[in-house]
Amino acid sequence: xxxxxxxxxxxxxxxxxxxxxxxxxxxxxxxxxxxxxxxxxxxxxxxxxxxxxxxxxxxxxxxxxxx
Amino acid sequence: xxxxxxxxxxxxxxxxxxxxxxxxxxxxxxxxxxxxxxxxxxxxxxxxxxxxxxxxxxxxxxxxxxxxxxxxxxxxxxxxxxxxxxxxxxxxxxxxxxxxxxxxxxxxxxxxxxxxxxxxxxxxxxxxxxxxxxxxxxxxxxxxxxxxxxxxxxxxxxxxx
Numbered sequence: 001x002x003x004x005x006x007x008x009x010x011x012x013x014x015x016x017x018x019x020x021x022x023x024x025x026x027x028x029x030x031x032x033x034x035x036x037x038x039x040x041x042x043x044x045x046x047x048x049x050x051x052x053x054x055x056x057x058x059x060x061x062x063x064x065x066x067x
Numbered sequence: 068x069x070x071x072x073x074x075x076x077x078x079x080x081x082x083x084x085x086x087x088x089x090x091x092x093x094x095x096x097x098x099x100x101x102x103x104x105x106x107x108x109x110x111x112x113x114x115x116x117x118x119x120x121x122x123x124x125x126x127x128x129x130x131x132x133x134x135x136x137x138x139x140x141x142x143x144x145x146x147x148x149x150x151x152x153x154x155x156x157x158x159x160x161x162x163x164x165x166x167x168x169x170x171x172x173x174x175x176x177x178x179x180x181x182x183x184x185x186x187x188x189x190x191x192x193x194x195x196x197x198x199x200x201x202x203x204x205x206x207x208x209x210x211x212x213x214x215x216x217x218x219x220x221x222x223x224x225x226x227x228x
Binding site: 002004006008009010013014015016017018019020033034046047050051052053055057059 | 078079080083084125127128145146147148149150151152153154174175208211212213215216219220223
């Protein structure tokens with residue numbers, strides 16, 4: 001399954017991203033977009049899966065770093 | 068190289084449902100391009116003749132804020148979204164034949180894009196209705212996803228009011 005993910009960032013200047021991932025993002029997980037670190041705070045299904053693709057939305061908040 | 072390209076295209080929703088043979092026909096239409104960080108791939112307002120698929124790296128979609136004249140200097144740009152591997156852009160100008168609606172820049176060195184001439188893609192769709200149906204459906208799904216993403220971003224900017 002390929003997860004097409006809509007990342008929306010709250011509380012920062014990053015515009016968000018649309019990326020394909022091999023696994024579904026999880027709440028509490030740290031991710032990196034364009035070198036900036038974020039924490040996933042919400043994950044929802046945007047649309048029913050179709051073929052090999054699942055459609056997911058994740059809301060993220062900036063964090064200081066990935067360590 | 069062609070196998071590498073078709074493998075990357077296989078992971079793009081734009082080509083979901085195409086057989087290996089159909090995907091190879093699409094891949095034969097395009098070319099692999101490399102961009103350095105900050106380099107513009109397309110510019111807002113220019114004519115658009117190709118659709119792009121991100122193979123490696125990331126690109127950033129930007130639109131000008133306001134309608135500054137040349138005397139005012141370059142318009143300030145608003146970042147709309149970044150797109151990672153598998154994502155397509157440039158499809159609007161192919162579909163509606165209008166000018167580019169946004170500027171797209173590479174945000175990483177050695178960002179690799181697969182560029183497909185729009186006219187050749189449309190001709191393939193007309194010659195092969197099955198390919199045409201799948202590509203048009205997938206383009207609609209991709210535009211729908213981008214619109215949902217945009218709506219969610221607008222909602223998040225509302226601050227819960």
